[in-house]
Amino acid sequence: MTTTTLHCIYYNRLLPALGEPPIAGELGLRIVQSVSAQGWNAWIRTERIFVAQFDIDTMSPQYERKRYAAIQQFFFGPPEGPRMVDCLKFQRSLPGLVKPPFPGSLGMRIYDNISQRGWALWPEQERILINHYNMSLVDPQSQGVLLNAMEEFFFGAGSALPEGWTPQKAPSKGGPRK
The missing domain is CATH 1.10.3880.10 (Fe(II) trafficking protein YggX)
Structure with a gap:
């Protein structure tokens, strides 16, 4: 044996x-x-x-x-840390996405160039577009508009956030007593 x-x-x-x-x-x-x-x-x-x-x-x-x-x-040895990317949205090195957000070249481009924090900004922008234009996510034309808007949001001119930008705080409930 x-x-x-x-x-x-x-x-x-x-x-x-x-x-x-x-x-x-x-x-x-x-x-x-x-x-x-x-x-x-x-x-x-x-x-x-x-x-x-x-x-x-x-x-x-x-x-x-x-x-x-x-x-x-x-x-x-110690476990590996998160995958880092030079985020185009925040203009600095941050932890990247674990996997591409969707298949295709735009998904890979986002995976390679946008951080988890940068990607987390997209759903709010997407919601605004869907509501403003009354889009249906099953409509191919709406999907195309969203993909173009996503590309512009992450890679278009002026897509980087301004220096010192912080997200808006949610309004507090209630207000001054009358």
Whole structure:
């Protein structure tokens, strides 16, 4: 019987692989694909030392979540931060969208150049246009008008917000007593 081997990221050499994911979920699959049995055993030894030395309650509800984070850190380093874009709307680097907002070239252009904060400004503008022009979202002509307005809103002349711009605050309820 032959033993399956893999290049272990922990020891940086070819070693016998784990047979099955040692833990559930995506992290377990990632471990079984890149960590050897010997590498996993190194984690188990380290975990036992931490549990004993810091008197960690392995029955606490937070333990499993903290354990997953510690395993991630041990083998793969800290998790990656958000994808940053140079937002054309705010004229600075901000966290980008997780995925394109819709298919097509305009969706990709927005994904590449508009931040989450910039994209969050669009629904209000869209609502104003839909109400003002009494648009139907199922009408192809209305959809075309909205796509053109979206392109102008994000990429047209003067699309960048003025320096120091802040969103309007919602009016407070009530008012002065009469």
